[in-house]
Amino acid sequence: MVDTAKPDVRPSNPNFSSGPCAKRPGFTLDALSGAFLGRSHRASAPKARLAEVISLSKSILGMPADWRLGIVPASDTGAMEMAMWSLLGARGVDVVAFESFGEGWATDVAKHLKLSDARVIKAPYGKLGDPDAVDFARDIVFTWNGTTSGVRVPNADGIPADREGLVICDATSAAFAMDLAWDKLDVVTWSWQKVLGGEAAHGMLALSPRAVERLETYTPPWPLPKIFRLTAKGKLNEGIFKGETINTPSMLCVEDAIDGLLWAQKIGGLPALIARSEANLAAVAAWVETSDWADFLAEEPVTRSCTSICLKITAPWFTALPAEGQAKAAKQLAALLEKEGVAYDIGSYRDAPPGLRIWGGATVETADIKALLPWLDWAATQIAASFAPVQ
Structure with a gap:
């Protein structure tokens, strides 16, 4: 290694954190001046802002019209836990783990949900693993992009359209930066603090019609905490997917999320x-x-x-x-x-x-x-x- 002189040019923005991530170019706190502070999130105007996060996200991502998208508690982690605790157990499950978050989902499946028919398909850091080891007659849990490994799934070509199980995808560091194959997925989760540089604590949960059918026809054998409950009397709680959040959201963070989405829309989606x-x-x-x-x-x-x-x-x-x-x-x-x-x-x-x-x-x-x-x-x-x- 040769000696290197100290550079003269510095990055204008030195924030290269992987979460929370850099704010959009040109961001100032003035962008949040319209936030409904001190208002109930159930009031019509604040609720409309929550619904706007959902509609803008679906539009920019090109999500199919028959998918549901909701704002849920506890960031991407909350969205993933909600999906796993609500949907898994109906059939065997394969968890693909090639970095720490995938390993975390595998731990939850094996040690907390304690599913007897669960397999972990693991790869070391730097590798993606063997796609042929996955059985799509089973439910699948995987991360699209390994936030801690820098490894991503290049495409979803290996996922069959006529799969029997559900495909549950943690896409938190992929959404808005990679082209997600909606027809090959059934559950997709992400958080606001990644690609669009939003603030933390809120998660997004997207459900395909197949996932909704599972929710309405299968009841897990374990009790579900209130913040995990997606159904009532055997039917999907549609309000969650219209801006009626399960718990109280930060309207300041909601305004910030809208700002990021409008910026994305402005620059070309x-x-x-x-x-x-x-x-x-x-x-x-x-x-x-x-x-x-x-x-x-x-x-x-x-x-x-x-x-x-x-x-x-x-x-x-x-x-x-x-x-x-x-x-x-x-x-x-x-x-x-x-x-x-x-x-x-x-x-x-x-x-x-x-x-x-x-x-x-x-x-x-x-x-x-x-x-x-x-x-x-x-x-x-x-x-x-x-x-x-x-x-």
Whole structure:
């Protein structure tokens, strides 16, 4: 690794966190001035704002008209838990886990729901796993994009249209940045704080007609907490999908979500959002091609995420370190970038291999990504020097 001079250009926005993520370009708090603060979310005007989040989301994402979309408690985690606790158990289930959140859903299925007929199809960080191991006669639970691994599902071609089971997809870091195959999915969840840079604590739950049929014909054998209940007297609670939330939402966050959605609509909708994210990935990929110390954690180029861009450190000085030394060096690298004010919160996820994780979602400007990359080289040389005795 050659010595690198300290760069002169800094990213205009150093927020590269993978959640909550950067606000949209040009955002100011003035965008929230119309929020219905101090009003009941059940009143007609605030309820209309909640419904607007739903209608705008469906329109921008190209969701089929016969799908339901609702705002639910507790972010993407709440939406996924609600789906699993309400729908699973009717048949066997395969959980595909190639990063920490998928492993979390597998733990919930096996140890908390305690389903006897459950299989976990696991792959290590950097790999997607064997798609042929999945049995679509069973229910399927998977993440479209591994937020903590930087690995994504490139497409849904392997999911049959005539599948017997339901396909439940955690799409929180894929929605609004990747083209989701609605005809191959039955449940899709995400949160506001990812690709559109919204605020936390609210989740989105999308249900296909097949998922609704399961809800209305199957009753789980376990008790459901109030915030998980999607049906009443055997019928879908349609109000949830019209803006009648189960618990009290933040109308400030609702206004912020609408602002992000209107921005997305203004710049060209889903194609523009995808193009912005893919441009960020392309910028990092061009840099990786010339790097002598970093590479993508995702082993196959087609599986590289354009949102949670995860990098591993391949320099000899780093790979020669013991595991605890690698973890320390990677943390020092991220901390140095934060100290310089050029990149906040880009250390790898706590369960992932030591490295860096750069958010490349649509609210991040490619110019900021390009400005960041020379700083990565500079910081790596500084950290390498401190580990000189092991080189």
